[in-house]
Amino acid sequence: MEQKIRVRFAPSPTGYLHLGGARTALFNWLFARHNNGVFILRIEDTDLERNEETNVGTIISSLKWLGLEWDEGPDIGGAFGPYRQQERLKIYQEYAAQLLQQGAAYHCYCTEEELETKRKLAIAVKGTIGYDGKCRHLTNEQKLAFESEGRKPTIRFKIPEITQKIVVNDLIREDVEFSSTALNDFVIIRSDGIAAYNFAVVIDDWLMQITHVIRGEDHLSNTPKQILLYQALGFDRPQFAHLPMILGPDGARFSKRHGATSVEAYQELGYLPEAMVNYLALRGWSPPEPDKEICSMEELIKDFSLERVVKSPAIFDLEKLNWMNGYYIRNTDLVKLTKLAIPYLKKEGCVTCCGDFEWLTTVVDLVKTHLNCLSELTNQLDFIFNPEVRLGNEAKDVLKGEKSAQVLDCFSKMLDQMDELIPERIAEMIKVVGKETGAKGKELFMPIRAALTGNIHGPELPKIIAVLDKEVCLERIKKCH
Numbered sequence: 001m002e003q004k005i006r007v008r009f010a011p012s013p014t015g016y017l018h019l020g021g022a023r024t025a026l027f028n029w030l031f032a033r034h035n036n037g038v039f040i041l042r043i044e045d046t047d048l049e050r051n052e053e054t055n056v057g058t059i060i061s062s063l064k065w066l067g068l069e070w071d072e073g074p075d076i077g078g079a080f081g082p083y084r085q086q087e088r089l090k091i092y093q094e095y096a097a098q099l100l101q102q103g104a105a106y107h108c109y110c111t112e113e114e115l116e117t118k119r120k121l122a123i124a125v126k127g128t129i130g131y132d133g134k135c136r137h138l139t140n141e142q143k144l145a146f147e148s149e150g151r152k153p154t155i156r157f158k159i160p161e162i163t164q165k166i167v168v169n170d171l172i173r174e175d176v177e178f179s180s181t182a183l184n185d186f187v188i189i190r191s192d193g194i195a196a197y198n199f200a201v202v203i204d205d206w207l208m209q210i211t212h213v214i215r216g217e218d219h220l221s222n223t224p225k226q227i228l229l230y231q232a233l234g235f236d237r238p239q240f241a242h243l244p245m246i247l248g249p250d251g252a253r254f255s256k257r258h259g260a261t262s263v264e265a266y267q268e269l270g271y272l273p274e275a276m277v278n279y280l281a282l283r284g285w286s287p288p289e290p291d292k293e294i295c296s297m298e299e300l301i302k303d304f305s306l307e308r309v310v311k312s313p314a315i316f317d318l319e320k321l322n323w324m325n326g327y328y329i330r331n332t333d334l335v336k337l338t339k340l341a342i343p344y345l346k347k348e349g350c351v352t353c354c355g356d357f358e359w360l361t362t363v364v365d366l367v368k369t370h371l372n373c374l375s376e377l378t379n380q381l382d383f384i385f386n387p388e389v390r391l392g393n394e395a396k397d398v399l400k401g402e403k404s405a406q407v408l409d410c411f412s413k414m415l416d417q418m419d420e421l422i423p424e425r426i427a428e429m430i431k432v433v434g435k436e437t438g439a440k441g442k443e444l445f446m447p448i449r450a451a452l453t454g455n456i457h458g459p460e461l462p463k464i465i466a467v468l469d470k471e472v473c474l475e476r477i478k479k480c481h
Contacts (some may be wrong), residue, residue, distance in 0.1 A: 005037030006211050009063075009070075010201070012044045013055035016262035017062040019316070020216060020246045020254065023280045027243060028214045029068045030281070030304035040208060041073035043084045044201070046194050062263040066273050067297065072208075080208040085200050092195035095203050095233065096155050096188055104232040105188060107153035108135040109146035130184030131156070155189035157199070157229065166224040171212075171241040171306045178224040186225055198222055202229045210238050214306070217242040241306050244284045247313045254316045270344060270374025272332065275325040283314035294327060322372035329371050338364045341374055348378040350385040362467055366459045383453035384467060389476055395450035403439045404447035405481050410436050411448055412477050421470060426462035451480040 009025040011017065017025075032039040041063070045051045060075065072078025082088055099105035108131075115131070122129045136158065138146075146153070164180040188199035195203070205213060220242045230237040248258035260266060266276060278295050287295055287303050295303075329337065338361045345351045351360065367380040383389060391399070398404065410433045418429065434444045446456050452464060452473055465473055 003209075003211060005032060005035045006040065006209050007032050007037060007214055008040040008042050008205070008208065008210055009068075010042040010044045010204075011059050012047060012050075013052060013059060014047055014050040015055060016264050017059045018261055019263060019266075019280065022062065022066060022263045022276075023246065023283055023314075024214065024216055024243060025063060025068055026066070026277060026280050027285070027304075027309070029070075030300055031212065031214060031306065032071075033301045034304045037211075038071045039068075040078070040080075040210075041070040041083065042204060042208070043074055044197070046085045046197070046200060048192075048194065058264055062267070065267055066263065066277055085195070085204070088200070088204065089193065089195065091207070092189065092200055092203055093193070096195075096199070099157065099188070099232060100155065102232070103158070105155050105157050106136055106185075107138070107143060108156045108185075108187070109138070109143070109151045109153045110134060111151065131186070133185055136185065152191040154187045154191050156185040157188050157225075157232070159183045159185055159228065164228075166227050168220070168223045168227065168240055170220075171239055172244075172309050173217075173220075173242060173311055176220065176223075180224070180228070183224060183228075188229075198225045199229065202226050202233070202235070205238055206230070206233070206235045212239045212241060214241045214243065217245055241309070243309060244311060245313045246283055246316055248316055251313075258316060259318055266373075268375075270340075270376070271321070271325045272328045272340075275321070275328040278328075279321050279324050283316070285309050293324070326369075326372050329368055329374070334361050334365055334368075337368065341377055344374050344377050345381075345385075350378060350381065359467075362463075366463050366467055370459065380458075383455070383458075383464075389452070389454040389479070391450070391454045392456075394456045395454050398446045398450045398456055399480055401443065401447060403437055403443055406437045407433060407439050407444060407447045408451055408477050408481055412474055415465070415470060415473060418470065421466040423460070423462035423466050426465050430461070448477075451477045 007028040009021075009028050011021055011025075029039050031037070041060075043056055043059075045056070056074075063070075070076070072080060072083065074081075074083040077083075096105065100107075110131075118132065119129055135153075135156070143153075159180055166178045166180060168176040168178070170176055186198065187196050189195055204210075223240060223242075227237060229235075246254045248254045250258075252258075255261060260269065263276070267273075274297070277297060277300070278293075281295060281300050281304075282293065285304070285308055287299070288308070332340075338357065341364050342351065342360070345360075363381060363384060364377070367377065370380055371377065378385075411430070414429050414433060418425065430444065430448070434440060437444070445461055449458065449461055449464070450456055452461075452468060458464070468476075
C-alpha cells in the first residue's frame, strides 16, 4: 500500500509570517490537497531568546486568513504530537543519547568565548571557519576537569572521517552534490539542553512520518547535515523540494525596504485573501494553461504539482499584486465587499454604525473599480464623507473655464427640479445641460465633477450625484461660484 503523503509547515515564532513563509505554507498545503494528503503545522520554538508567544497567534491567524487550514497542529492535536518543539525536548535528548552511545556524537566543552576567538583568528589568517574538533577525542579525565570548572557541554555530531559525497535528490533542482569535507562537527544539543535546528527537524520529520520536505532554498545548505543524521539514526529520508527565493524588484532578497513583508500587514491594508493566495501561488509556480493569471483555490488545488515549480528566483511585484487585488475587489459580491469595507470606514470616522447599509453598498460600488486595496477607500470617498470639498489645482482651473459658470447654473436649476435621483435620468439631464449651454465633452462634465468632488477624474458622474443627494450637490455648486 502506497504511503499517504504528509507534509508540514514549520515556522519559528521569532517574528510575523513573512510572505516567503506564507508561499512555502501555501505550496505545502496545495501539494497535500492535490494528492489527498495531510498538511501539518509544527511550531519550531527552540530559539528561546528570540521566540515571542504572541507571534504564534499571529502566524496561526495569518494562515487561517489565507484559508490554509491544517489537519494536525498545536491547536487541534493529532496522532503524532506534540506539535511544538518546546514540548518535545525529552524526545530529542533520547535520540542524542543514542548517537552518543553509538559513537556518532560527543560532548563538547568549548565555551562561546573560545569559539569566537577561534573564529576571529581563522578570519584573520584566511583559514577555514568552523569547529576544529578539539573535544572530539577527550579522555574521561579531561571531561571531568572541564565539568569541575562548571562547564556545561554541548553535544556535537561527528562528521564521518571518510570523505562522503552527499547527494540531495531534490524534486525541483534534481541532484545537488555536497562533500562531507565542507562540513564541521555541528551542535545537535546546546549547553542548555535545547535541541539545535538541524537535529530537531530530522527527529520531528521522521517521527511525524513526513514524506516530502518542501521549503525555501535557503535551507538547501542544511540538507547535507540532515542527511548524515538520517543515516546515523537509521532513518529513511523524506523527499526534498527546495523552493526558489522571493526577491525584490532590484534582485535583492525581499525585505522591508521593498515594502510590507508580512501577511498581517497586507491583511491590515485591505488586500483580500483570495488575491494573496492567487498572487503567492504564481511566485515560482506556473499553471498548465499559459499566461493564466487569475486562479481560484479550486483550480490551484487541481493543477498544482512540484514539476511546475521553477528553479529561478521569484520577483515580488507590488504593481502586479495591486492589479490582482483590484480584480478580486471588483469581482467580490457587493454585500460581502461592503462588510469588509466598513472597518476601514469606521477607523477613519467616516461611519460610526452600519445603519444605512444599502446606501453604503452604493457608495462602495461607486469606487470599487478605482481601488487597489480597501485601505484606499477613505481617500477615494473623501468627497462623500467630508462636508467641505477640497479643490485640487486642476479643479480650480476647470472652474475658471469660459463656460463653467453657465454649465453649473443650468445644471443647478435642472437638478433642483428633479424628484428622484436615478443615474440614468441624471445622465439624460446632463445631456440637456449640454444642449442648453453649448458645452461639450470635458467642457460640460468637468465643471460639475470639480464642483462636486474637488477632482476632475473619478467615478461615473451620474452615480456620484445620486449618492451625494440633491441638497448636498446644490450646496456645493453654490459655493463654487
